[in-house]
Amino acid sequence: MRALFRFEFLAGLVLLTLVGGAVALSPWLFPDSGKTMDFLARLTPPFVNEAHWLGTDPMGRDILERVVVGGKISFIVGIFSALGAVTLGTVIGLLAGYYRGFWDSFLMRFADIQLALPFILLAITVIAIIGPGLDRIVILMIVAQWVQYARLVRASVLSLREAEYVQAAKSYGLPDRKIIFGHILPNAMGPLIILATLNVANNILLESSLTFLGLGIDPLTPSWGGMLADGRNYIQTAPWITIFPGLAIMFTVLGLNLLGDWLRDYLDPLGKTNT
Amino acid sequence: MTSLLTPILDVRNLTLAFGKMPVVNDLSFTVNQGETLAIVGESGSGKSMTSLAIMGLLPHIGGRVDSGSIEFKDEGKIHELTSLSDDDFRRIRGNDIAMIFQEPMTSLNPVFSIGSQITEALELHRGLKGAEAENEAARLLDLVRLPNAKAQLKRYPHQLSGGMRQRVMIAMAASCNPKLLIADEPTTALDVTIQAQVLQIIRDMQSELNTAVIFISHDMGVVAEMADDIIVMKRGDMIESNSAQEIILRPGTDYTRQLMAAVPKIGAMTGKSAPEKFDLIGQSEQAGSSGKPETAQQAEPTSKPDNKPFDNDDSPLVSLKKVTTHYPIRSGFWGKVRHRVHAAESISFDIYAGETVALVGESGSGKSTVGKTLQQLVTPAGGEILFRGQEMLSAPPEVRDRFKREIQYVFQDPYGSLNPRKTIKASLLEPMYHHGLVSDPARQVAELLESVQLPAEFASRYPHEFSGGQRQRICIARALACKPQLIIADEAVSALDVSVQAQVVNLLMDLQKERGLSYLFISHDMAVVERISHRVAVMYLGQIVEMGTRQQIFENPQHPYTQRLLSAVPMMDPLRKPQRPILDVEIPSPIRAIENPPLIHTYREINIGHIVAENLVLF
CATH class of the missing domain: 3.40.50.300 (P-loop containing nucleotide triphosphate hydrolases)
Structure with a gap:
């Protein structure tokens, strides 16, 4: 029996529950959503003022409050964009790799062209067409990132479709749908999970770049990426402004990576990684 | 000394x-x-x-x-x-x-x-x-x-x-x-x-x-x-x-x-007209821990005195008529087909019920392609395949799906032909669910494992827990799950150790006797083929160069390629170390330009059922 409660699983679960739980409870914990400014306590260092446990930023906003509230945007952007891109990319990669032929060539050439476009150019174009907003950012990231998943999955499928167990499934007449989702996909999951968890972190930071360029959400709404960008000018005098949202991102990503590793191993009957 | x-x-x-x-x-x-x-x-x-x-x-x-x-x-x-x-x-x-x-x-x-x-x-x-x-x-x-x-x-x-x-x-x-x-x-x-x-x-x-x-x-x-x-x-x-x-x-x-x-000795079957099991002494690798040893039984003389398990008056189970399969090679910017691999060229033979037909030849001779064409894994460029009298290639999809149940394929690599992420039970049941043959899954899986002499407890395990021989038995069980009439064994024992190989060959022969199965046995190993087959077709460069009963091929080989294959098999005779002339001829490539098709062999019959290609030159 593969261990359900391994260290990775427990550690990942604890980290994500802590961060995610705080974020989920933010409307009750901080009903004014991190926009209150306390001008008398600007740039308070952490652990000195009981009202601002993690300190304040140059506008006197509470760091703890903003980290917890800002998590909402970052979670939504990070997780939904990765989920969406994985789903879209995987389906396209599976179909292209399995059926080959014209659509495979067409989609992969299209993917090459898209990979050659700088992301910011793509972002400006897409946002100019569909307009800014939280959901638009997620859509933009899915559009920009499905390509890497599609290429990754397609590469696995190309070798897996020649595997004898896939040939065997064809030989006894199993329909393509069951071969693709029952035999090929489970064997192509390993690298996919790893790439997806790494991308969550990237996308949390990407959101702040987009917001910085005015392509994202309302700049006053707190988000982790936005807080990192705001704190950049104060990194030597007031490092806590960047440290705490940075830690939040780190814990989230670490938790996801641990869970991803665990999931990959859990799905692998050999019980250990063979990468 | x-x-x-x-x-x-x-x-x-x-x-x-x-x-x-x-x-x-x-x-x-x-x-x-x-x-x-x-x-x-x-x-x-x-x-x-x-x-x-x-x-x-x-x-x-x-x-x-x-x-x-x-x-x-x-x-x-x-x-x-x-x-x-x-x-x-x-x-x-x-x-x-x-x-x-x-x-x-x-x-x-x-x-x-x-x-x-x-x-x-x-x-x-x-x-x-x-x-x-x-x-x-x-x-x-x-x-x-x-x-x-x-x-x-x-x-x-x-x-x-x-x-x-x-x-x-x-x-x-x-x-x-x-x-x-x-x-x-x-x-x-x-x-x-x-x-x-x-x-x-x-x-x-x-x-x-x-x-x-x-x-x-x-x-x-x-x-x-x-x-x-x-x-x-x-x-x-x-x-x-x-x-x-x-x-x-x-x-x-x-x-x-x-x-x-366990080493199949060529010539061991001289004078015998029916296939015969390996005479295994003792038991080397256990089939499992089933405690149901399959060896120690002397090769019993075939119970039926008549050496033909099939009657030529019956209609054949499968009939291949001038089946031709090419693999196109695309080149250039537009992916135009300029060359083709002539993997199987005008292949014709019949398989009767209860009969083992062996297809022998070296890598690249096209023998697997013939098997895969028959299994509908590749689409032939020409010819027709009759399965119990019905044309396969033009049949409606549901009939073709039924043929995929009645013909089963066992692959060479026992490590590659089971999905590593599925339990043995799931692998065995999958084709049965697809063809609607499941009534009592647990019992059916147990019976299948038993039929290949493995214990029923194996059902919940994963492929990596088994040895090559055990996995190949599981693959045979999966083939049997669909109650087929014909099993195509594509180098099914080639990757196994000799002693395990002998056991699996014996298992195949037992199953044939119990269930009246037909086999298309694809192999490069002449000595195993001599054991198991009723009739033999020798393939070279995508075409059959000689075909006949086992005795005709092994005791009276006519085509130079058949003779070369036979002489290359190692002899277990320490007193006579063979000095073979080195043949520098590698088998030529079956890839040909599209405007340059190969010569199709014509055959002459030198005895009843023994045909040889007229062209005796190896090119």
Whole structure:
């Protein structure tokens, strides 16, 4: 029996529950959503003022409050964009790799062209067409990132479709749908999970770049990426402004990576990684 | 007699281990100059570990020498290999002791030309430079009988066939005139005719350079052809050691007898018209822990005295008529088809109920393509296939799906043909669910496993927990799950150790008798084919060159290619070491330009049911 409660699983679960739980409870914990400014306590260092446990930023906003509230945007952007891109990319990669032929060539050439476009150019174009907003950012990231998943999955499928167990499934007449989702996909999951968890972190930071360029959400709404960008000018005098949202991102990503590793191993009957 | 010989390698009380697991216990032997010592045993017997220990490569894969000594004697100097420093070892390795590996496909570096890989060894070990090194490299390729040696130097590994690559490996091993050559299963991955060539080359080289050879193999047939002395190993222990002649004529242990009995001997079936099971003595690898041994039963004379399990008056189960399958090769920007692989060309034969038809030939002869076409895994370019009188290719989808139930395929690689992420139960049930044959899953799975002599508890396990032989039984069980009428066994026993191979062949024959199955048995191994088949078709370059009953093919082969295949099979006769002429002909490529189709054979019937291609020239 593969261990359900391994260290990775427990550690990942604890980290994500802590961060995610705080974020989920933010409307009750901080009903004014991190926009209150306390001008008398600007740039308070952490652990000195009981009202601002993690300190304040140059506008006197509470760091703890903003980290917890800002998590909402970052979670939504990070997780939904990765989920969406994985789903879209995987389906396209599976179909292209399995059926080959014209659509495979067409989609992969299209993917090459898209990979050659700088992301910011793509972002400006897409946002100019569909307009800014939280959901638009997620859509933009899915559009920009499905390509890497599609290429990754397609590469696995190309070798897996020649595997004898896939040939065997064809030989006894199993329909393509069951071969693709029952035999090929489970064997192509390993690298996919790893790439997806790494991308969550990237996308949390990407959101702040987009917001910085005015392509994202309302700049006053707190988000982790936005807080990192705001704190950049104060990194030597007031490092806590960047440290705490940075830690939040780190814990989230670490938790996801641990869970991803665990999931990959859990799905692998050999019980250990063979990468 | 031994006093005249110069010992070159002296292994004493050698014990090797991986972590806490001992892999070789207390092994002692001596190798003399110019002699061949063979180490024989099944997978896991420790034979390869021994060779790696001699090469000093054991620590690389995580093993170690626990005790004992390996003394290498070089012109009066004695090197103790177990305690040699890495630097000193590097001078001996490649220089005095060289090695040939099993897998010629991966033991050459694909990004360097053959020439640069050989000259690299020459520069390193013999200090040759430039043109001098190149000439020497060409001479070495001549030594291994590679035609047109100078031109070969510029070629890259992917441009050479497996047999040619193995010859390059031998040339590299010979480049420094080693005193000792270790050949670890050097021919296991090769076709029989190529195997015969490679063995002959090793023998020639040995007599020219007076090299000592340690020859490692699981195949008693090959060993008998090569060895002066034989060591038999089983699970890390040496269980017998003697001269080759003694061991083969008078084996001292049951295990050796089992190993030898399991080697299919060509000619063993002469005069018999029906297939016959292997006569296995004792049991070597348990089929499982089922306690239902399948051996120890003497080969019972076929119960039916009539040697035809089929009657020619009946209509055949399957009938192939001029089936032709091509694989297009696209090239250029628009992917235009300019060349085609003529994998199967105008193939016609019938399979009757309860009959085994064997399709033999070497790699690339198109025999698998015929099987895959019949299984509807590839679409033929022409011809027709009748299954119980019904045309298969034009049949509606539901009929074609039914044919996929009634015809089942067993693949070669027991490690690749089961999905590693599915339990055995899930793998067995999948085709049954698809064809609506499931009524009581647990009981049906248990029955299937029992029919291939595996215990029912295996159902909940995963493929990686089983040995190759067990996995192949599971694949056979999966084929049986659909209650087929025809099973296509595509090299189904080729990847197994000989003793396991014999058991699986016997299992197939038992199942045929119980269920009246027909087999299309695709194989390159003439000796196994002689055991199992009623009729045999020999394929060469995508076409059948000869077809007839087993007796007609084996006792009266007419086509030169059939004769060549038969003569290449190793004979287990220590008194007669065959000196075969080296045939430098590699099988030509079946890739042809689209405007240049191959010549289609016409046949003449030389006896009832025995047809031979009119064109006797191998091209």
